[in-house]
Amino acid sequence: MITADEGSLMTDAIVVDGVRKRYGARYALDGLDLRVGCGTVHAVLGPNGAGKTTLVRVMSTLLRPGGGRVEVAGHDVVTQAREVRRRIGLLGQHAALDEELGGRQNLEMFGRLHHLGARHARVRADELLARFGLADTGRKAVKRYSGGMRRRLDLAASLITEPEVLFLDEPTTGLDPRGRAEVWAAVRSLVGGGTTVLLTTQYLEEADQLAHRISLVDRGRVVADGTANELKALAGGDRIDVVLRDGGQLGTAVALLPLTRAEISVDVDRRLLSAPVTDRMKALAGVVRALEEAGVEAEDVALRRPTLDEVFLRLTADDEPAEPAAPAEPAAPAKEAV
Known part of the structure; x- marks a missing residue:
């Protein structure tokens, strides 16, 4: 696993240079540039339709870019897609869990999909349940979990292969404050262990709490990038x-x-x-x-001090149409066997 201390070998876990993605006549990504340092949380903020989800799909090999270059964990997402998938985890906006199975059974299933042996999958499931405070509920059916517990289990499933880079696409949408705090604590623990996290979120407080750096995206481009304090300074001090x-x-x-x-x-x-x-x-x-x-x-x-809300409203447009649904393209989801 890459850590921030190994920056001499690789300073950026994610490199995006001039990436483009078009749906019909409209560019969802229009020459977007991004750098994400190893072992950090990097938040991507933007209004609906700004290109956030399309960007995550490109970086996780679920969509092919129409132009530009994207590298994740030192590998090109187009020419080395299989190598990228081996090094990433993806937590989408909706839980990818079997409601009828227990938490441990879900994790064991994901382990087997990733070609872990039966014993290794059981050991890894127990490790993750303990790590995310779910050891006592591992046999309980997921349909009986609270929202925060489900999201923590889904996060655990995305880590079954110990990914170097984890993509979190609006991970706390719909959670109450307690559930959101549980996920935040889990993310901090991951980064403390060296994982790089790319976070998209609609909650500006979430970015303020978690991110080392924040990129504001609008109309398919990064319009501002920096620490939370640096961005707040753009709103007037x-x-x-x-x-x-x-x-x-x-x-x-x-x-x-x-x-x-x-x-x-x-x-x-x-x-x-x-x-x-x-x-x-x-x-x-x-x-x-x-x-x-x-x-x-x-x-x-x-x-x-100014809030990220004020920066967000000042730097992003409010008349952009919603981001179109991406057409289906053949690709292996990050949690499936590769």
Whole structure:
């Protein structure tokens, strides 16, 4: 298994150069570039139709790219597809489990599909059940599992062959906060062991919590890439938010700030004004003092950094049509025998 410490041998687990994929007259991927470092979590965010799922299908050999180059774990996804499949795991948006079988039986079945001997498959199933906190429920039918338990079992199944690179396509969709936290803990454990994770998600908090780097994708291209803090800086840096007790004093409060009205956002319904700041503590003290001297009563004053939601809305378009369903193409799913 490749770890981040072996960067001298391979610094990038995934390399995508100018990849294209077209459906009819429309490009789902339009010259997209991406680098994913070994032993990291890299999140791909974007609106519906941005190309996220198509990108995962190309990287996992389920779709052939129409142009460009894609390498995963040092192997080309077109000319060395079999080698790629031996080194990856894939967790799709929907669980690939047999509801009537128990958790252990499901894992043993996946092990046998990957040509593990019967004994090896049983040992590996027990290892994964213990790793994901499912040892006590291994004999229970999957249809009796909670949502979080099913997703953890599905994640365990994708790791049956100890993949170097794991693709997670919206892994926590539909889970409650407890189930989502369980999956997050499992992902952190995997990366701690050296696995590289490519994560697509609709939950911006998920990317903020898990990812070492984040790529924002829109219209088939990466429009921004960096750490969460680097991307948040694109939304304008730190801000101070002031909620007034009396919304009728918003105009007075705005006039107290040494900024142009274009720099200050006002939400009348929430009695909120928000303004950019440079020196955080100096700005906080100055605003509080100015409000007190003017007799303007604040219900809450807080410093905050921009959220990924704000970056997402600023950098992505909102009028893109939904991503078309990919036509069926012959390929071996990552969990099947190769």
